[in-house]
Amino acid sequence: MRPPFRFPEDLITLQRAWQQTYAELAQAPAGAGTTMLRRRLIALSGALCTHPHWTTPATWRTGSVELRRATHASASAE
16 A cells, blocks of 8 residues: 655645636536636636646656545545
C-alpha cells in the first residue's frame, strides 16, 4: 500500500473549485453563455498547474491524480 499524499489546504481548495466549476459547465445547457465558467476553469487550471507544491514534472503527474482522488473521496463522504 502506498503512503497517503499530503497536500496543502490551498491546493485542495483549488482542486475542489476546479471540480465544482467543471461540474457546473457540464450541466449548463448548450448556448447558455458559459464563457465565465470556461474562463474560471482555465484560470483554476493554471493555478493548479503552477502551485508551488509541484516542484518537478513527475510530482505533478503522480500527485495530480492522487489530488483528484483525495478531493473526490472527501466530497463523496460529505
